[in-house]
Amino acid sequence: TMNDRKTIDLEQGWEFMQKGITKLKNILEGLPETQFSSEDYMMLYTTIYNMCTQKPPHDYSQQLYDKYRESFEDYITTTVLPSLREKHDEFMLRELVKRWANHKVMVRWLSRFFHYLDRYFIARRSLPALHEVGLTCFRDLVYQELNAKVRDAVISLIDQEREGEQIDRALLKNVLDIFVEIGMGQMDHYENDFEASMLKDTAAYYSRKASNWILEDSCPDYMQKAEDCLKREKERVSHYLHSTSEPKLLEKVQNELLSVYANQLLEKEHSGCHALLRDDKVEDLSRMYRLFSKIPKGLDPVAHIFKQHVTSEGTALVKQAEDAASNKKAEKKDVVGMQEQVFVRKVIELHDKYLAYVNDCFMNHTLFHKALKEAFEVFCNKGVAGSSSAELLATFCDNILKKGGSEKLSDEAIEETLEKVVKLLAYISDKDLFAEFYRKKLARRLLFDKSANDDHERSILTKLKQQCGGQFTSKMEGMVTDLTLARENQTNFEEYLSNNPNANPGIDLTVTVLTTGFWPSYKSFDLNLPAEMVRCVEVFREFYQSKTKHRKLTWIYSLGTCNINGKFEPKTMELIVTTYQASTLLLFNASDRLSYQEIVSQLNLSDDDVVRLLHSLSCAKYKILNKEPNTKTISPTDHFSFNEKFTDKMRRIKIPLPPVDEKKKVIEDVDKDRRYAIDASIVRIMKSRKVLGHQQLVMECVEQLGRMFKPDFKAIKKRIEDLITRDYLERDKDNPNLFRYLA
Amino acid sequence: PEGIETLCSDIEVDYTDVRILMLAWKMQAEKQGYFTLEEWRRGLKALRVDTISKLKKALPELEKEVRRPSNFVDFYSYAFRYCLTEEKQKSIDIESICELLDLVLGSQHRSQIDSLVQYLKIQNDYKVINMDQWMGFYRFCNEISFPDLKNYDPELAWPLILDNFVEWIKEKKS
Numbered sequence: 001t002m003n004d005r006k007t008i009d010l011e012q013g014w015e016f017m018q019k020g021i022t023k024l025k026n027i028l029e030g031l032p033e034t035q036f037s038s039e040d041y042m043m044l045y046t047t048i049y050n051m052c053t054q055k056p057p058h059d060y061s062q063q064l065y066d067k068y069r070e071s072f073e074d075y076i077t078t079t080v081l082p083s084l085r086e087k088h089d090e091f092m093l094r095e096l097v098k099r100w101a102n103h104k105v106m107v108r109w110l111s112r113f114f115h116y117l118d119r120y121f122i123a124r125r126s127l128p129a130l131h132e133v134g135l136t137c138f139r140d141l142v143y144q145e146l147n148a149k150v151r152d153a154v155i156s157l158i159d160q161e162r163e164g165e166q167i168d169r170a171l172l173k174n175v176l177d178i179f180v181e182i183g184m185g186q187m188d189h190y191e192n193d194f195e196a197s198m199l200k201d202t203a204a205y206y207s208r209k210a211s212n213w214i215l216e217d218s219c220p221d222y223m224q225k226a227e228d229c230l231k232r233e234k235e236r237v238s239h240y241l242h243s244t245s246e247p248k249l250l251e252k253v254q255n256e257l258l259s260v261y262a263n264q265l266l267e268k269e270h271s272g273c274h275a276l277l278r279d280d281k282v283e284d285l286s287r288m289y290r291l292f293s294k295i296p297k298g299l300d301p302v303a304h305i306f307k308q309h310v311t312s313e314g315t316a317l318v319k320q321a322e323d324a325a326s327n328k329k330a331e332k333k334d335v336v337g338m339q340e341q342v343f344v345r346k347v348i349e350l351h352d353k354y355l356a357y358v359n360d361c362f363m364n365h366t367l368f369h370k371a372l373k374e375a376f377e378v379f380c381n382k383g384v385a386g387s388s389s390a391e392l393l394a395t396f397c398d399n400i401l402k403k404g405g406s407e408k409l410s411d412e413a414i415e416e417t418l419e420k421v422v423k424l425l426a427y428i429s430d431k432d433l434f435a436e437f438y439r440k441k442l443a444r445r446l447l448f449d450k451s452a453n454d455d456h457e458r459s460i461l462t463k464l465k466q467q468c469g470g471q472f473t474s475k476m477e478g479m480v481t482d483l484t485l486a487r488e489n490q491t492n493f494e495e496y497l498s499n500n501p502n503a504n505p506g507i508d509l510t511v512t513v514l515t516t517g518f519w520p521s522y523k524s525f526d527l528n529l530p531a532e533m534v535r536c537v538e539v540f541r542e543f544y545q546s547k548t549k550h551r552k553l554t555w556i557y558s559l560g561t562c563n564i565n566g567k568f569e570p571k572t573m574e575l576i577v578t579t580y581q582a583s584t585l586l587l588f589n590a591s592d593r594l595s596y597q598e599i600v601s602q603l604n605l606s607d608d609d610v611v612r613l614l615h616s617l618s619c620a621k622y623k624i625l626n627k628e629p630n631t632k633t634i635s636p637t638d639h640f641s642f643n644e645k646f647t648d649k650m651r652r653i654k655i656p657l658p659p660v661d662e663k664k665k666v667i668e669d670v671d672k673d674r675r676y677a678i679d680a681s682i683v684r685i686m687k688s689r690k691v692l693g694h695q696q697l698v699m700e701c702v703e704q705l706g707r708m709f710k711p712d713f714k715a716i717k718k719r720i721e722d723l724i725t726r727d728y729l730e731r732d733k734d735n736p737n738l739f740r741y742l743a
Numbered sequence: 744p745e746g747i748e749t750l751c752s753d754i755e756v757d758y759t760d761v762r763i764l765m766l767a768w769k770m771q772a773e774k775q776g777y778f779t780l781e782e783w784r785r786g787l788k789a790l791r792v793d794t795i796s797k798l799k800k801a802l803p804e805l806e807k808e809v810r811r812p813s814n815f816v817d818f819y820s821y822a823f824r825y826c827l828t829e830e831k832q833k834s835i836d837i838e839s840i841c842e843l844l845d846l847v848l849g850s851q852h853r854s855q856i857d858s859l860v861q862y863l864k865i866q867n868d869y870k871v872i873n874m875d876q877w878m879g880f881y882r883f884c885n886e887i888s889f890p891d892l893k894n895y896d897p898e899l900a901w902p903l904i905l906d907n908f909v910e911w912i913k914e915k916k917s
Contacts, residue, residue: 721903725833737899737900
């Protein structure tokens with residue numbers, strides 16, 4: 001029983017414990033010893049228990065606690081430290097690992113023997129637990145003295161591995177585990193006593209390497225080495241470093257290999273970024289992206305060089321087209337048109353090529369999308385041979401969409417090409433100019449039945465709508481619809497004629513009624529129609545009035561075509577001509593010979609028109625009229641007569657009338673529309689803001705109109721002044737830079 | 744107009760002299776070439792004179808008064824309005840503007856006015872000048888250092904004609 005227990009004297013009890021401790025030490029030292037039996041263990045445990053639970057003054061808890069710690073201190077100072085001190089480098093590391101493992105075992109066993117202290121004593125006195133005491137001894141005596149030496153040995157091995165030697169990775173892992181475990185839950189020992197120096201050494205190591213490589217290696221080779229180094233360092237972490245070291249380690253390596261030498265690397269003369277782009281080194285560029293995306297702001301210079309490269313490639317295309325155009329000026333106009341077609345094609349190809357780069361090499365990164373966009377905006381707004389890029393694009397579309405166009409492509413290819421053309425439109429600032437040219441050419445295609453494929457026409461309008469908004473395409477869509485309605489209308493007209501035979505003018509008449517607002521503006525001249533046609537116009541007018549009231553018909557004869565029979569001496573032939581040409585020819589039914597002046601006054605057209613007409617009929621391929629004198633150009637003193645000897649092997653020929661150059665008019669119309677647009681925008685802005693400074697007004701105006709065109713700064717100023725004169729705005733009395741809206 | 748001529752010879756001032764204009768301003772005369780009785784009375788009362796000779800003597804004082812900065816702006820814009828002869832007329836032709844500029848600003852800003860007048864005569868963008876531009880000329884003479892034009896900023900709300908004027912001067916220099 002408890003009362004019968006014999007009191008154990010401290011010295012006595014400790015002598016007994018000491019035997020157990022010595023046995024344990026022997027086992028750890030590898031000396032021949034039997035294992036502890038469970039009886040041994042019980043005895044030792046109970047001894048402690050008893051000595052702690054004895055009545056004072058024989059309760060020896062404090063003394064036992066102290067002696068527990070002293071056991072470690074003793075062992076460490078007499079045996080462990082000396083053995084470590086006599087070893088170096090790798091041998092020292094191995095010894096340390098062994099000693100640490102031993103120590104942990106010792107702590108485990110001794111704390112089991114002394115366990116009773118853990119139960120009440122340490123809590124009562126708020127003292128560290130046995131386990132902690134044990135580890136702390138090792139830390140304060142062994143770790144404290146040796147950690148610097150250990151650290152240096154480890155780092156040295158790491159550097160050796162970097163140089164390609166084989167090292168014992170498991171050993172390093174075990175050593176570094178000590179740094180971690182010795183922190184007892186905190187990473188501060190690992191970080192301060194090992195990691196900091198390791199990082200510093202790493203930086204120095206790679207700094208040396210980089211300074212050599214940058215001089216000797218080409219950019220791709222250097223990058224390959226850098227990538228390999230980063231890969232190996234990452235592996236190093238998984239092999240023996242603590243995982244928290246990874247980001248810090250990689251950051252150091254990236255800094256020394258990439259950040260420090262970024263510019264030199266990118267700008268290497270024959271192998272830098274420019275050269276890689278020039279030589280289409282896709283692999284190397286992908287690597288460049290991967291590496292530079294990791295360093296802060298690393299991609300900015302790469303994107304910049306990319307942008308420069310694309311811009312110069314594009315600008316070279318422009319120059320190429322310009323040169324070709326100026327060389328071919330002497331030859332036919334069509335050939336110049338070819339150059340422009342080729343130019344647009346090449347720009348599309350350039351875009352495809354570098355968009356692929358952005359998607360593949362540069363992983364769709366926004367910086368590179370932006371660079372591509374800005375590059376294209378630079379050269380896509382340069383014209384070629386006097387034609388703006390807006391016009392070039394519109395002409396390109398026309399060639400794809402019209403019958404007999406220069407592009408012979410499959411349906412699929414056409415769709416694809418149209419898609420790409422619309423994408424290019426995004427880079428052009430004068431989108432409204434494109435719209436007007438496109439509209440003009442669309443009108444010609446629709447009215448002269450030159451459109452190759454209705455589906456394609458609608459398809460491109462859909463794409464344009466998606467890209468530029470409904471307002472952009474509403475008129476064009478109206479034009480296409482108008483034609484469908486016109487066909488219906490024509491059917492009704494023919495029905496009307498068959499129901500009213502006396503109304504029939506005696507000539508087959510087809511009328512296409514267009515909604516004015518949708519179509520480009522056409523000047524309607526007061527052509528003196530031949531009598532036969534006058535009747536046609538009257539009849540149609542009657543029909544139309546019967547169908548709809550409140551609508552005014554304006555006749556555009558310049559857009560009409562006519563089939564007339566020419567009774568030539570050799571044979572009668574059918575001539576397909578424009579209404580203007582027909583009117584000219586019919587003059588000769590009444591007179592054999594007419595002077596230029598007479599023709600002008602009888603037709604009631606402008607000189608420009610008459611010259612063109614007469615040229616097409618007397619100086620071109622088919623000479624329907626004889627001209628005196630028989631020169632190549634029309635002059636006001638010429639005389640004309642019907643060429644009854646004319647013939648051709650065909651029964652029916654088309655006599656083309658070259659269209660007037662619309663370019664000037666288109667630009668004029670667009671400028672006019674822009675003036676209105678700027679006015680409307682200014683008024684809109686001022687109406688909502690009431691008072692606004694000049695610079696702000698200009699800025700908002702530019703932003704509002706940006707979708708369609710880039711307003712000229714001076715043009716905006718002029719419109720503001722105009723609006724002041726028209727009392728929409730006024731200048732503030734005290735601040736001339738401020739405007740007020742006048743209601 | 745004949746009356747004005749007589750008046751001018753009486754006070755020994757040429758009718759193209761700026762002081763006649765100043766007198767008109769003092770009277771707040773509405774129509775160029777005419778002084779109504781009321782305007783006449785108003786002017787003489789404001790000048791505190793009742794004889795021709797006193798009027799003549801009061802002219803230097805009048806000139807000083809007009810040239811005072813607080814009055815001059817008012818006088819300057821009055822000068823423009825005074826030249827609008829037709830109803831609903833809002834602008835004045837270039838030729839007349841040049842004369843008016845010389846008359847009103849010539850003495851104080853000789854080099855600017857000479858240069859500006861030269862430009863106005865050769866440019867083609869504008870055939871008439873409106874009030875806003877007219878007032879702009881005055882601000883220009885007062886605020887912009889000449890002839891270096893260092894503090895002129897075309898991004899501000901200067902009338903476009905002055906932007907073009909400045910460009911023309913800079914081109915001439917180089």
